[in-house]
Amino acid sequence: MQEIWTEKYRPTDLDEVVGQKGIISRLTAIVKSGNIPHFLFTGPAGTGKTTSALALVRKLFGEEKWRDNFQELNASDERGIQIVRTKIKSFARAAPLGGAEFKVIFLDEADSLTSDAQAALRRTMEKYSNTCRFILSCNYSSRIIPPIQSRCSVMRFAPLKQEDIKEYLGRIEKSEDITITDGGFETLMYISQGDLRKAVNILQVAASFTKTVDTDNLYTSSALARPEMISELITLALKGKFGEARERLEDLITQGGLAGEDILGQIHRELFNIPMDDELRVRVLDAVGEADFRLVEGADERIQIEALLARIQLLGTRKDHSF
């Protein structure tokens, strides 16, 4: 039976987590005591934060019962204060089941909570600390308010090394009976940039086309799986095709269901992958930042992003990009 590989091969035991030896040995020692503090797992995407949290809870409560006293939430799904007031609070205050001492909430992408929501979270953490432990996870610990950080043991997940990724992908290669060529490995490293989830995802798509995974089919299949909507949007605007760029934008919003701030976030990330003069890049970056600022202040997200596209068109069609 075919499953999603990121889940199929997600380590269930702390020992199987790759590349975070220091953290894992500390977590293992803490779990043995039967009690845990609040944790803040911080680090880049795909380095094992969620996996470690799940494995930790498994070990803590045992394979049979870990689901009973565990709640996983993603703060990016609901970024406002409401999630703290409702879901988090109602779970935190419920008594643990089956004689457990406490329950565990895993709050992923905690850095996407608004500051109001974080303040409310801090209160909840204090108030229910007898019955509930929090494992917060984020990419940037600087976006977590200091009072929360000070209540947590902070674990910094390092970017994965090549050999760690290789070891992990090797497990999949063996189990799925596929072959990853040397060039294929290199390409996976390059595309994934140390993000193991990304590497596994790309690998699965490529392997759905061919048993022997090499550079070529990795690129082909990852392009198929992910058309470059955002870079097209920017490229069209840069070339002076504002009308078409605006149509793409409308598709992203109406059909793709993306929120304005997410689109800007993607533009920001993609900006560095699109070939253009660096002088121009600086100007565009500045415009993206300004648009993001205005989007927060404004009433209609679409107008702000369209204004950005108009600015990018102007910058792209002007000869001189110097300041």
Add this chain to the structure above:
Amino acid sequence: MADSPHEGAYISWTEKYRPGRLDHLTGHINVIRQLRSWASAWKDGKPPKKKALILEGDAGIGKTTAAMALANEFGWDVVELNASDARNLESIRKIVTRGAMSRDITDVDGFSGRSPMKLKMILLDEADNLYERGASVAEGPDVGDRGGKRAIIELIKLTKHPVILIVNNLYGLTSGAGSSLNFTCEKIRFRKLSPASIAKRLRQICESEGVMYTDDVIMAIAERSGGDMRSAVSDLQIISTGKQRIRVVDLDVLGYRDTKENIFKVLEKVFNARSLKASRAALRDMDEDINTLMLWMAENVPVEMGHPADLDRAYAVLSRADVYLGRVRRKQNYKLWSYAKDTIATLPISKHFPQRGGGRYNFPSYLKSMSRTKDSRARLKETARELGKLTHTSIRYQKEDALQRMGLLCLRDPEFASHLLSRTSLGKDHLKLLTRGKLNEKEMRSIIEGAESIRSTSTAPREIGGGLASFINEEEEKDTVKVDIAPEPEEKEEKEKAPHQASLFEF
């Protein structure tokens, strides 16, 4: 149908001119063919495999009319239940047990047919408006549509008479408890009527009523109806009442017309103003809502401003005005409106380069396409949420990064697709969205059947993080289920600010 009562009595034209025969139905040639072929299957008295028919489509395009005409053509009596009747389990079951199952003449209620063996068409109008969650307490338990979907499924299973369900939105009926209706019913989708075919009908009516008309008034009504024949006919009746001749100005009594006219004039005046004074005056006299104006401005700025520098300046103006409007909204500081308005008034100053072909303004397509895609966005979000739960990732990550890949994997490998569905509560609509409609009915069906068989044999928990977690209902904001509450420390709620501003794109 159109036999009018006494001379002079008011009769609604939508009823009077409702076609009584399929041949007289405007448009819908394919639909008529499908209707007939489904109904013909009943002709020899034996029910066909699919005993129920779902007619889906927007309001006012002829679904009910078609169903009635079909009954007429095949000589069926009609038993109708619409939203004003309570359609709960009991009332539908009554139909099932008293009428739909038997074919003799001793029936009660709507089934007291005059001749034996005569088929009766059971028509459930507005079948997507079932209130599955039950009626409010005040109304009592009997009036809601509680269990309505289950009852419909039962009805279809047992009926010996043709059943037609009419919906605006298929998903409203086939979501949740209604999912099996996807397989047990024949489905026909009614497309929007074109302005030309609406205009044709309006002309026929005018001629039959002896009303003189100009072509532009007919086209104006037809275009503004948005494909809704019923509203077009009723508009025509309103402006024709007591008149022998109708002209465009007569449309003034219909509110929506003014909007477009006024906005057009405002746009024209603002874009062509020679001075700030003139454009301010145009905006001052405008009685449109400023947010509506912004929509029109944003839509039409590229029409007026062709040069990249002009367009950039114009958008800088709109962007600035939008920031004022955002502050008005958030701080309830209405004083800032005047700044927004005056900022917009500076638009013509942005124009340094002449533009040919200006002045042909477009209707803002944006809101329309937002509401058109509302359902598919909701399905998308459900898909993203379910897959996010399965893979421990956020809805945003799914939408931005993963859905496309999942769709591709589903296309590559039906087994993967079945597995995915079996682990989630996703259904056919979601699968269709995920695979971008690239699978045919048969393929989707076999994937869904595969998922069901995995579900029935698998003992694995459907999603991680269940257990206690399951009492927190995703859709429910309040915690309604009682659990043991840990001893609560002293309650001292902090003063928290208002919830985060919801996105404008959330409709």
